[in-house]
Amino acid sequence: MQQRSYNHIVGVFILLLISVLIFFNAFASPKPICDYCKREIADANYVTVEDKCFHTEHFLCAECSKSLVNQKFFKEQNKYYCENCFNKEFVPKCQKCGEPIQGRYFEFDGKIYHKQCYEKFIAPRCCLCQKAIDGEYIIDFWGNKYHKYHQGKDPICTYCGRYISESTSQGGFQYDDSRYICGICKKGAINKAHEAEKSMIFISQKLKNFGIEINLDKTKLQLVDRNRLAQLSPDRNKDYAGLTKFEGNAIPGKVISRNFNIYILSGMPRDNFRATMAHELMHVWLYSKAPMEMDPALTEGCCNYASYLLLQNDRSKQVAYVLDRLENDPNIFYGEGYRRVKKMVRRMGIESWLEYLQNNKNFPSGY
Ligand SMILES: [Zn+2]
Ligand SMILES: [Zn+2]
Ligand SMILES: [Zn+2]
Ligand SMILES: [Zn+2]
Ligand SMILES: [Zn+2]
Ligand SMILES: [Zn+2]
Structure with a gap:
């Protein structure tokens, strides 16, 4: 399980926040070419983004064709997208609820999750305290998972290595000679x-x-x-x-x-x-x-x-x-x-x- 942030990835997408400039450029010559329709722009009002020009009616989301003029828009692979489409197409989705993940996320078994979704639905539970495990943990021979911080605090069965608890070992006992034995092992113990x-x-x-x-x-x-x-x-x-x-x-x-x-x-x-x-x-x-x-x-x-x-x-x-x-x-x-x-x-x-x-x-x- 890993905890990471997507902020750096969003950064690479060149987040362009309302940086559209509508030029009032009546005297420019030669006439600019619209990057969308490849025709000359005769109108004095047009849009420039980075080094490209567009007719105001041709600066559109590459996915849904909604106008991007005066809207928050995003660039990905040289195309421009409205926020909705960008989220839908390029922002990673939580594998539990399907919603895009902005910022911090949790990775487990090759899938990513919102922090809340991970803790509520995905995180392995600690056998001893039943809380979600999101840090270092131990898996014993029997597949029981424990927070690492329990180590050394609870007794372990001498004969099977299980932590002694109601949920993992059906309880346990300590013999007079100080050996710990769990409830499961004690059932078949040879005393006679x-x-x-x-x-x-x-x-x-x-x-x-x-x-x-x-x-x-x-x-x-x-x-x-x-x-x-x-x-x-x-x-x-x-x-x-x-x-x-x-x-x-x-x-x-x-x-x-x-x-x-x-x-x-x-x-x-x-x-x-x-x-x-x-x-x-x-x-x-x-x-x-x-x-x-x-x-x-x-x-x-x-x-x-x-x-x-x-x-x-x-x-x-x-x-x-x-x-x-x-x-x-x-x-x-x-x-x-x-x-x-x-x-x-x-x-x-x-x-x-x-x-x-x-x-x-x-x-x-x-x-
Ligand atoms: Zn055009
Ligand atoms: Zn769109
Ligand atoms: Zn989620
Ligand atoms: Zn625990
Ligand atoms: Zn021997
Ligand atoms: Zn045992």
Whole structure:
């Protein structure tokens, strides 16, 4: 949307305001030629405009043939027009009411409008305050539009990025651990251990179809809040959604027994939970099959790739949001690593990728 003025354009049209001079020129010789009929002007009274002369009855609007003598007239492409015709032919019209626009106008989507018409009928409405948007605004993933000045003032849902409000997200809540979740996301949130357990079994079967086999016998799942997860995590500054801890009695180079503890945030929407679950199960697979001390970009990239494998064919908008976050994550391990792994799998196929991981700690060269 742009706000502009036509004044400069009108200026180019050479606005000639009652500048007609009727000459009383009885003695001039040779006789002037009428620009309209191309005949000599014998009468002492005639009209001169710029460098042209006209019989007084021949100075006419090029469109409606009304006399322009003693009238306000306009010039466009070397022709003269009365005000009405000029407005009709050359002044831009508001695309809403059809009337000519003098002065300031609003441009939106390649069309122009009077300021009032734009604000009343065309302007997008802000989802938060319902007022017309005529300045900078934000469109979220869901197509909701907001004034830019709301940014940072209203809470945003951790799981879908919507501003929390009645109109955009059916309200919202704040968990005790200070996470915000909107009304839409909260509906399908996973809070119960048996639900989470069921989902883990289902997802491990899905991953098995891709050749990622996980032994769930030694895998324990716990739903935890954000504070507990932060206590368990290696990096307190990072906001984890899940974590996998490996317990094993190992002597250098050889692991004797393994147990896995998966911790996942409670209260996440179903699709976010599934993405996290696939990620953590991939950690279990890597702990079981791959060399220790793998490049973290390869590790986290592979785990995020498992989320992608699980969700890639799901067409829901929430899944699209989750995958969009994955694709655009700037983190060098989780985002960059994921994109590198994706490239790798695209070239070598899933089977060779899994085989590669069992024998290598680092990305192959060229990735
Ligand atoms: Zn004439
Ligand atoms: Zn006219
Ligand atoms: Zn209008
Ligand atoms: Zn607003
Ligand atoms: Zn949400
Ligand atoms: Zn991870």
